[in-house]
Amino acid sequence: MRSLASTALRSLFDSLLVPSCLDCGDLVPSLSPFDFPVCAACAEGFERILPPACGRCGVPLPAAARAAVRCGPCRTHPPDFRRAAAAFVYGGPVARIVLRLKYGREAWLAPPLGRVLAAAAHASGLGAATAAGAVVVAVPLAPARLRSRGYNQAVLLGRAAARTLGLPLAADALARARDPGPQDHHGRRERRERVAGCFAVTTRGARVVEGRPVLLVDDVITTGATASECARVLLAAGAASVDVIAVARAVS
Numbered sequence: 001m002r003s004l005a006s007t008a009l010r011s012l013f014d015s016l017l018v019p020s021c022l023d024c025g026d027l028v029p030s031l032s033p034f035d036f037p038v039c040a041a042c043a044e045g046f047e048r049i050l051p052p053a054c055g056r057c058g059v060p061l062p063a064a065a066r067a068a069v070r071c072g073p074c075r076t077h078p079p080d081f082r083r084a085a086a087a088f089v090y091g092g093p094v095a096r097i098v099l100r101l102k103y104g105r106e107a108w109l110a111p112p113l114g115r116v117l118a119a120a121a122h123a124s125g126l127g128a129a130t131a132a133g134a135v136v137v138a139v140p141l142a143p144a145r146l147r148s149r150g151y152n153q154a155v156l157l158g159r160a161a162a163r164t165l166g167l168p169l170a171a172d173a174l175a176r177a178r179d180p181g182p183q184d185h186h187g188r189r190e191r192r193e194r195v196a197g198c199f200a201v202t203t204r205g206a207r208v209v210e211g212r213p214v215l216l217v218d219d220v221i222t223t224g225a226t227a228s229e230c231a232r233v234l235l236a237a238g239a240a241s242v243d244v245i246a247v248a249r250a251v252s
């Protein structure tokens with residue numbers, strides 16, 4: 001009995017020492033290239049967003065582009081946030097991991113991804129990541145989705161990123177005023193129209209963000225319409241600036 005228990009303890013100990021790949025679950029004996037364990041085979045599928053990227057929305061630009069130049073959509077319709085950055089291009093293992101976090105009840109994935117967010121905020125030089133008095137705010141979930149999921153993945157990511165950056169988290173600063181419905185099949189302009197009026201700053205949120213730089217956290221930036229609308233209401237409530245950080249950025 002005693003040896004069985006010690007064997008079980010031993011294997012638990014071993015699995016803690018040799019981490020498992022976040023995507024495939026294989027043990028990762030060597031150093032991972034990211035801030036979380038991932039095996040060499042899966043690591044190849046992670047596409048980091050590197051310069052040059054749009055100086056506003058963070059979308060990767062062709063290699064010949066000047067760093068910090070604006071992409072076409074940001075020139076014609078600049079977003080309300082100051083800058084956005086994401087760690088990875090959305091797709092492959094990144095998409096699988098984000099979907100597990102959102103729909104697979106795997107909340108444990110949030111802390112390692114939150115640390116990735118914090119690193120990307122620093123690497124991209126987002127002002128709100130280092131500004132004095134800055135506060136982390138998460139994109140809110142529709143109440144029905146929050147009830148069925150049990151957590152808001154953006155709040156969990158925000159909590160981990162805030163801890164890494166040494167910033168406070170205002171988890172309930174934003175609320176859903178109404179649900180825009182599924183966003184997946186809409187173009188940029190239609191998404192912007194559908195999210196208008198969907199978010200509101202809470203009474204408590206207005207007290208917290210007034211005069212402070214805000215670092216807004218979401219899991220994925222698709223067109224940036226949601227982040228821009230959140231930024232608009234945060235600025236209207238008196239936030240000094242809004243920068244946006246996400247795990248991944250969709251690239252069309």
Ligand SMILES: [Zn+2]
Pocket residue numbers: 021022023024025026038039040041042043
């Ligand atoms: Zn793997």
Ligand SMILES: [Zn+2]
Pocket residue numbers: 054055056057058059070071072073074
């Ligand atoms: Zn842009």
